[in-house]
Amino acid sequence: MIPVPTPALLKQIAANENNVYASYRRLIDAALAKQATRGDSYQRLVVQWSKLNLIPPGEAKEGTARRRAAELPQFVTDLNQLLAPAATQAQQPAEDFPPVAGSPWIIRLLKLVEEKVVRPIETGSPRAMASVRTCFGDEAAAAAAPRFREILQQLQAIHTRSDGKSKGMLYNPELPRSMGALGRGSGAAARIDLSSEFRPHLMSDVKAASTLVHEGSHTLAVEPTVDFAYRDAHAHYLLPPKLALLNAGNYEQVVIDLIGGMPGQLNAGEVQALRDGAGDSLAQVHALMCSRVVRAWVRVYDLIGLAANGRITPQELRGLPPMPSDSEPLLTAVLRELFAQLETLMSAVNTYLVLRLGAQPGGGLNRAPEQRTKDDPGAHPQPATPDDTQPLTFESTPTATTITVSFGWASQGAPDAVARNILFELTDHIWEGKQAAFSGSEVAHVVQSIQLTDRPALRMMLEDYYASLSRKTKID
Numbered sequence: 001m002i003p004v005p006t007p008a009l010l011k012q013i014a015a016n017e018n019n020v021y022a023s024y025r026r027l028i029d030a031a032l033a034k035q036a037t038r039g040d041s042y043q044r045l046v047v048q049w050s051k052l053n054l055i056p057p058g059e060a061k062e063g064t065a066r067r068r069a070a071e072l073p074q075f076v077t078d079l080n081q082l083l084a085p086a087a088t089q090a091q092q093p094a095e096d097f098p099p100v101a102g103s104p105w106i107i108r109l110l111k112l113v114e115e116k117v118v119r120p121i122e123t124g125s126p127r128a129m130a131s132v133r134t135c136f137g138d139e140a141a142a143a144a145a146p147r148f149r150e151i152l153q154q155l156q157a158i159h160t161r162s163d164g165k166s167k168g169m170l171y172n173p174e175l176p177r178s179m180g181a182l183g184r185g186s187g188a189a190a191r192i193d194l195s196s197e198f199r200p201h202l203m204s205d206v207k208a209a210s211t212l213v214h215e216g217s218h219t220l221a222v223e224p225t226v227d228f229a230y231r232d233a234h235a236h237y238l239l240p241p242k243l244a245l246l247n248a249g250n251y252e253q254v255v256i257d258l259i260g261g262m263p264g265q266l267n268a269g270e271v272q273a274l275r276d277g278a279g280d281s282l283a284q285v286h287a288l289m290c291s292r293v294v295r296a297w298v299r300v301y302d303l304i305g306l307a308a309n310g311r312i313t314p315q316e317l318r319g320l321p322p323m324p325s326d327s328e329p330l331l332t333a334v335l336r337e338l339f340a341q342l343e344t345l346m347s348a349v350n351t352y353l354v355l356r357l358g359a360q361p362g363g364g365l366n367r368a369p370e371q372r373t374k375d376d377p378g379a380h381p382q383p384a385t386p387d388d389t390q391p392l393t394f395e396s397t398p399t400a401t402t403i404t405v406s407f408g409w410a411s412q413g414a415p416d417a418v419a420r421n422i423l424f425e426l427t428d429h430i431w432e433g434k435q436a437a438f439s440g441s442e443v444a445h446v447v448q449s450i451q452l453t454d455r456p457a458l459r460m461m462l463e464d465y466y467a468s469l470s471r472k473t474k475i476d
């Protein structure tokens with residue numbers, strides 16, 4: 001539903017102020033584009049909408065603004081009526097959730113964390129310490145290790161507080177699909193919302209236990225963690241130790257290592273190779289893209305919460321496309337659209353993206369081996385492949401988007417510069433020619449400027465992190 005403009009908003013539209021009309025334009029364009037059934041009333045609204053946006057020759061700017069202010073309320077009301085059936089359909093029937101207080105499954109998960117993770121770390125088991133060292137580098141022994149007991153105690157306390165209403169652990173069917181659970185608040189006031197997927201028959205023990213430790217680490221009273229990088233594309237391994245210590249995904253990784261049973265994990269040698277940028281340097285580029293997108297996604301999610309509570313400041317909206325800063329419902333609606341697009345980008349980058357290095361000009365390790373004989377030492381020049389001439393080539397299937405990065409392009413800059421270029425091309429690819437609330441480059445810009453606009457406490461750390469990867473890529 002699009003918020004019907006209040007008299008205060010209409011005044012701003014008539015005066016061309018505060019990006020209000022532009023924001024309505026984003027919301028309405030996106031809503032019309034999303035509408036699946038397109039009958040007569042839909043067509044009528046489309047015509048009406050294009051008339052409202054048209055500036056007839058000779059109409060003064062003030063006249064256009066006044067006309068829009070006069071017609072918009074009825075238009076939004078009509079549009080909402082058209083959207084209403086779809087919105088009602090989308091509402092899931094209320095689900096029954098198992099009780100959380102005393103849940104034998106959750107008790108078992110916490111016991112698993114105690115026996116397989118916390119105690120082995122406390123007793124210095126070589127396997128446990130190896131995992132902690134791989135995840136936290138030189139912060140492992142002194143700083144990271146004791147935090148696992150604190151996280152477990154915090155989880156036990158939160159679980160004990162569960163009352164099925166507002167305290168402790170609580171099912172929240174409104175959590176976005178991509179969140180397994182969500183820690184809120186800290187210390188004694190902390191709670192953990194569980195998504196509808198957080199159930200024994202839908203989630204493995206290792207996934208559930210590692211998710212709890214991830215969320216529990218967000219709620220620590222002292223130096224709670226944030227999300228600098230998720231485990232996608234192994235981005236969390238690239239954090240410098242000081243940041244790893246504050247990143248929830250690194251605690252989650254230790255739990256996965258020690259409980260076991262999740263495929264695709266790297267061993268210590270592979271982690272070191274990734275950190276050195278050895279082998280396929282695009283691994284670093286991909287990891288960096290993942291962590292930037294995650295940070296932006298989490299940040300916009302937080303901003304929605306602030307906006308809905310009327311606690312957002314213009315300072316916090318810096319770096320975002322122009323926003324209607326002082327209207328809560330309109331601002332919340334626009335931020336929700338941005339969040340939905342970041343969610344699309346997150347699954348595109350973190351789940352479905354494959355980066356591949358194109359052929360090296362003049363042959364080399366990345367080129368298919370040539371057929372050589374003693375008589376023919378491979379002197380025939382090979383015809384240029386598309387990879388040689390185009391910086392990026394896209395191939396999309398239902399399960400993956402493969403981007404082939406030309407060798408020349410990939411070797412030109414630091415990983416962050418290469419990641420930036422790929423990001424802007426990818427967002428164009430996703431949203432080009434589609435009516436979405438935000439253009440591809442607007443979404444990419446939010447992601448790319450996150451180290452300048454994130455919470456003040458995190459800005460410096462993010463800048464340090466991105467700069468730590470600014471060394472030129474190493475292509476073997």
Ligand SMILES: [Zn+2]
Pocket residue numbers: 214215218226227248
């Ligand atoms: Zn998190």
